[in-house]
Amino acid sequence: MIDNYVFNPKSPKYYVKKYLDHHIERFKNKIVIDLPAGNGVTTEILLMNGAKPIAFDLFPEYFMLEGVECKRADIIDKIPVEDNFSDFLICQEGIEHFSDQLKVFKEFNRVIKKNGELIITTPSQSNLASKFSYMLFESETTKLMPPNEIDDIWMSDKEATTEIYYGHIFLVGLQKLRMLGKLSGFKVKEIQYLRLSKGSLVLFPIVYPFIFISSYLRYFKNLKKKKEVPTAIKKEVYREQLKINLSVKNLLTKHTFIVFEKEKQLNEIDFNFKSTMKSFDKIM
Structure with missing residues (x-):
């Protein structure tokens, strides 16, 4: 194995390997885009499990897996494959590095087949320690400086x-990931929570009662708004968000592991509730 981090429970690579091994039959003989491919460890696991991985990275020079080509790909530009090409796409520890995340999600939609899956792992910006650190310093953790041009x-x-290739400048929480998925034709299929954030555990008994009460108050308040939108639709959307807000695991995990399923092609996406749309003069 290229990277010993796959055997370290503190690394997201450990959980990606565990997931791929657990679902080995689902990936067998399937085309899987690995982007960013990094040193090639995920590509190697996919090969060992009988999948057909295609590796891409902005800097393929650092790809170490012999016998497999890793092609250069600038995700902000285009992944060099045709539409509806892959059954799966794995974006492991990558989304937090991309400046235009909605554009990236739309590109993921373009290359993934209908009902195919997008797997994303990323440092959690939803856990309590991360929220607290951002409130104080606008940084990922209290140990780090805010994003800057040196680090x-x-x-x-x-x-x-x-x-x-940026660092963790564009960290994203679970609510935003969900919304990026919705805007680009994906639905959340599965959420896994990897390892405990000790700082979040300390904050939990102090903060959670406020989160619980305020989340429910906001939920019921928003159900009363936008009367033109069917109540069933509002409940479906707001309940999904409420569930994320109140998820103890989401508030305590260091890393997020989320699986999306492609529901729609980009040209099929439509959020046009005409009765709720505002004209530009009212917005301004």
Whole structure:
């Protein structure tokens, strides 16, 4: 195995391997895009499990798996495959590095087949310690400085690409991930929570009662708004968000592991509740 982190329960790679091994039959003979592929450890696991991985990275020079080509791909531009190409796409520890996350999600939609799956792992910005650190310092954790040009430019090589590989500048929480998925034709299929954030555990008994009460108050308040929208639709959307807000695991996990299913092609997405749309003069 390329990377010993797959055997370390503190690493998200450990949980990705565990998931792939558990669902080995689902991935067998399936086309799986691995992006960013990094050193190639996930591609190697997929190969060992009988899948057909296609590896891409902004800096393929660091791909270590022999006998497999990792092609250069700038996700902000385009993944160099045709539409509806893959059965799965794994974006492991990547979404927090991408500056235009909605554009990235739409590109994921383009390359994944209908009913195919998008698997994302990312440091959780939804846990209590992360929320607290952002409130105090606008940083990922209390140990780190806020994002800056010294610590968060992880790779820049203009001979290879004009794009910069950023650090954790674009961290994203579970509610935003859900919304990015909805805007690009995906529904949440499964959420896993990896390992405990000790700082979040300390904050939990102090903060959770406020989260619980305020979440329910907001839920019922918003059900009364936008009377033109059918109540069943409002309940479906707001309950999904309420469930995320109140999830103890979501508030305590260090990493998020989320599986999306592609419901719609991009041209099929429509959120047009005409009765609730505002004209630009009223918005302004």
